[in-house]
Amino acid sequence: MAQSQRHMPGRAPEPRADFTIDQDWEAYSAEEHGVWRTLYHRQADLLKDRATPEFVHGLDGLAIAADGVPDFRRLNEALGRATGWRIVAVSGLVPDAIFFDHLANRRFPATCFICKPEEMDYLEEPDVFHDVFGHVPLLMNPIFADYMQAYGQGGLKALKQDSLHHLARLYWYTVEFGLIRNGDGLRIYGAGILSSKGESVYSMDDPKPNRIGFDLMRVMRTDYRIDSFQETYFVIDSFEELFEATAPDFTPFYARLKEMADLEPATVLPSDRLLHKGYDA
Template identity: 55%
Template sequence: MLTRDLIAPRNADWTIPQNWERFMPAEHAVWDTLFARQSAALQGRAVREFFQGLDVLRLSRPGIPDFDELNERLFARTGWTIVSVPGLVPNEVFFAHLSRRRFPAGNFIRAADSLDYIEQPDVFHDVFGHVPLLAQPAVADFMQAMGAAGLAAMKAGALHRLARLYWYSVEFGLALEDGAPRIYGAGLLSSFGESRFALDSPEPRRRLFDLRRVLRTRYRSDAFQQGYFVIPGFDALLRLLEDNDLDELYGELDEEPDLNP
């Protein structure tokens, strides 16, 4: 979500053709390696809805997904589509896409010698991490609402607050399932190391989700998280945005100090 300086492509919305046929066998092999490893690692760790999404969208088929085929199945489920972009995009472009039920996915995949970490999110993070849950109506509606909330936060000068909500939910969120925390955040779903750390390590704090605390809590993008927030279920996500006046909260929190995780 957060961006660096990039040269914009010709389209004003930063979209580019996927040109799926240009991916080389070695690139498809990287996807297959990551998919097999991560699917096994997430057994008993990810929420059930994640695996349901893999199944209904047929993401287990070999190779990097062809977005034309993927979008037929995803749109039929929740009205979302995946659009191809060169990499990170400006915040206003990113949130505008979300508000229109479009998820931007990087049109590249990491190298075979960089399976565990890349600086920019690639097609594996974006599609494997985010897309399966977009097949769930509650998550699909929440993500669209996040897009509108992001655009509003930019106008209010409060993007840093909204970024924390996105970070601790969409990217690194945990949800209760059968009384135990499970992974639903894309940053965790797509990370071999942190998907274990988030649930098993005694180091990070795991708190029940509290919107005010989340909006006040800093995060780091260059290390495993020091804290995670746990929602009771996906219906609670949308209520976070529907039942709270974020503009009012932003103003109130300007009088309170930020928190470390």
């Protein structure tokens, strides 16, 4: 959930108390804008029949440019009108409390650097393409925008209850790697998939991973790996379902989770609403 500092455009400024900086859009190089163009066209073509319609509508509504790294100031005009959210630029590691506070106040922290050309197929940390192309379009959707704010508010509570690892799993399996099922079948809404060429195909087409109906407690019990494609994807039927499932106070959930064993990422339980059973490599 935190961002790291590398290849910042221009000279990395000293962050403010809330870890925000100015984007310094004018400092991006021609090469950096070229990397954005390559990534944008590659993913836009790949996601035509894979991304959830809400993401596509958000992308169109923001008019995110294909010709270079977007200027956050321009995006914030459209985003603010639609849902009251805005993007704030960050330059370094963002402590959990700061991250949650930003979300709780409808501010999305986005890193400014963009990957190098040789890193386009694999990057260990989120860059501006992941943060802006992957995350921001869905913040144009009122229900998902409310979910993200509620997540931030819940994160501030989780910090006080020693349950951050449970809440982090919810973020991972929804905001980053979530799938949604609509009348046209499975679609992608997780930013970690939307910004990845390989996982955009793998999550939808590969028979290896499990695809399991979303269940809040099940998700928060399930560990995850950050060094490979997912072994399990959790599937929602609507953003309304996601928002309603996560609306209650999590305090009693955390108490129950502390008495329950964690689950490995590839685990399938008899009680799962199994949409597809994967297989081991």
